[in-house]
Amino acid sequence: MSGRDELLARDGERFAKEIENYQIWLDEHAEECYQLAQRARQQGLDHTLEVEIPRASDLASRTEKLLINHLDGVEIADDIRTMLETHDREITAITMAQKVARHFREEGHDTVKSIDVGLRVGLAILTEAVLVAPLEGISEVRLLHNIDGSPFLSLHFAGPIRAAGGTAQALAVLIGDMIRRDLGIGPYLPTTPEVERVKEEFGLYRGNLQYRPPPDEIDTIVRACPVMINGESTESIECSGFGECRNVDEARIRGGVLLVIGEGLCLKAPKIQKHTERLRVPGWEFISAFAAKGGDDAGNGVQARRQIKPVRKFMNDIIAGRPVFGEPSNPGGFRLRYGRPRTSGLAAGSLNPVSMRAMDDFLTVGTQMKIERPGKACAVTPCDEADGPWLLLEDGRFLRVDDEATWERVGSETLTIWDNGELVLGFGEFLENNKRLVPSAYSNDWWASDLLDALDDKGLLDFIDITGLAQDELPDGAPASPPGGSVETTRKKWHQFLRALRLNWPQAKAISHRFATSMPPPHNPWWADLPLEWIEPMLAILQKSHVENGVLRIVGGVKGWDPSPLLQFQFEEFQGETPGPEVHLCEPLLDDKIAEMETLRVHGLPKASALVLGLAHHHDGDDLLITSGWEALLEGLGFGLQKGKVEQIVDARIHLQARSEKLLQVAALLKIEEVRRGALDAKKAQIRIAAETDARQKGYNIGDTERMGKEAMDEVLDPGPDNPLLLDESFSLEDEHRVDGAMWLVRKTSELRWEHSAPVRIGTRMARPEKAAPREMRPAVHSLFPIGMAGGPQRRLAVAADKGILRVQVRKRFCVRCDAGSGLLTCIAQTSAGEVCGGRCEPRTEAENSTARRMGVMQSLPIQNIIDAARNNLDIRMPQIVKCVKGLMSKGQTPEALEKGILRAAHRLPVFRDGTIRFDMSDVPITHFRPREINVSIERLRQLGYTIDVDGQELRDGEQVVELYPQDFIVSKRAEDFLLRTTQFVDDLLVRFYGLEPFYN
């Protein structure tokens, strides 16, 4: 039973009632708005008499309304709704598409129409019917003919298909194929020139593509795909080799085709494969080859690798002035923590507020950050449960700062941000991006979950015994046998309690022994970051250390430490004396050099180790004092405490020596294999070039030349390594070493359970700053009324008015009352009585039937008369500055009523090119809020339907946590004045222009 179910059960009726009331409230108010808008539109003062945006209650009815011009009155909403109750969107899309196509066919429509409608229905459902892709992304469907005369299906894609995304693009092809099969149309059998044509287009295309398949992949797809992926020409570049080609209309590049093949079929192959296998669609076996290829981190090597490969993609297109916060997968960057605070959701990640402060405020709430994985970007939000950054201060202190008060105190003394702190990402982010999960750190969350599972009634007693906690310090109820059956709530409280619990070393160790948990922070150093080569000299240093007042003192550990190289950014070129005790390192074990050597040279071995492991410390004269995590350091390297003295318990050197010898052998073997492969590749390249040169001289075309080169190359035999088994073993040892590093040794020497504390770092950089501001055109204008060049550079109406008559390009319309020609919506001709006519003007040609890009013609507008008429209508004083546009960019080219612009100017409001008034705000998902945080009174919230908090308690004070209703959002403070002025504008418009009642006041 989930927490929510429980809440429903306990507070059931009330909770359901809240949501229901909310829905009713929304419906009623939306209906009220629509009716008012409809009354305004019926005055005939706008371009249309109807409200353009149809009201739809759900995906099903949106789909029906979106496709109203295609469906010929056939109703599909109920069917979609029923299917969605039991199936996901993709399955519903495929099934409904087939069903609609069959229905149209049975009703006597021709094959093309049936396929066309079915396909659009499918695409609409896939894209939630909120995009134009189902309308404009598919320009047409045709039946063309194979060389043997048999018909096949050709799908024509256009630019707007891009918005649908790769999955919907690829599924559209699959849907098309399934429908044509249903209707008895055979497969597409392309000729070689038709295949070569697509290759040529990919080669010539200069636009942005997420993936550009190589020629052999294009070959496979075009030949195997049972329908033709076709389209309109979108680019100006023409194909020269295969410009004239069977079944293709023009020589110019077809952008839609490249999108659907590259970003759709290639990149989304795994998703398509899921459906083709489930539905057993024949002819789609080719997609499996691509799906297997798309496997990301796993690679396609012989054996599974544990190493998490760095991803560099997020580092592309770095912009000056936007900092990088961490190189791919490098220590020092953000440490991944799985989770979702209440201020986060998809495409968002959370940081400790101090991490934001430490980044010089480059990161603030809402900043977009590019992230290494799972991919793309996230908006940054605060989370105080996340670890803050680890700072190295000028006096040598090393500490993690989790609260802003400490930051205020020490922030200015920061020498380096050693570690950015945690980045909290939901696992759903990986799911949404179709990426494998990467290992989690053994955080307090994991520890709490491990422990909670082990806390049966006996376990609870042992837990109390170990921690010495009193009954009243614990959450109510035992986790294993909670009172009243509220398992979930009790476990939730316990989990919260446990993950906030900080244990000392003996307690953590006892818990680990008793409950088989691993060591929780701070007793869990970043073992994997400690170079194995450092350990042997470190053992000698630890042997001589001692413990006093609960800290580990390493005498002379930082003798001669000097922070100046760090201040001068000369870290890499540090030439000075290495501080601390003199050490001798062994030779590098696996790589050409030992990791983190600069750190070692600048700080000396004891301090460098403490830094790399994340152990808090400070200096006392020449001594290094490690204040946290040192017990774990001793334990992991085979030491223990005997009466305050550091004593060796296990000699780690024995394991260390065995490991070092092994790794040196591995390094030698891998080197030999690398040389062997290098020689083989060089030979292959040589043979390929020879074969290609030969083919070219014999006059073969590009495709054949490439193929022959590849065939010749493939004939070069790879005899393989001398001892494949040994090599395999070496590869897995290498892998193990790169993942575990010193942790391997720790697990050998200590009997405790150890899990990695920072297995994955996420490289990040700043993407773009977010701000809340009105959306304006450049230059900002108030009115979509064209005044040509007459308004001067400021596009001012008053300046244009001085010209008396304007020449601008607008569509011809005629007054329905007096038949006068006009470029406006409302007639301003004088009647015989000397008054303004005021009749509605309509065009005499249909815009839909026109192929012209714009419908306007040059006409004269008596601007002064128009202004006078508008001012009379509104009965207000003209605002001083009214800015208009130079010309109209729409197809219809009819100006909006000038009155609207005058009123916007009066309220200092800009207009966007679609006639809307917009305000952009940072888009950050949030699920819960505290009333205090959003400055809304409890009374007002109760009016808005917020009556209970997240625990089902009556909402009484500003500190309670409340779940946000699904359609509600929290407005930026900066929008307050702007939105207020907008409501005043709307009221003025209703009263003065449409002659209706005001809406807001």
Ligand SMILES: [Zn+2]
């Ligand atoms: Zn008229």
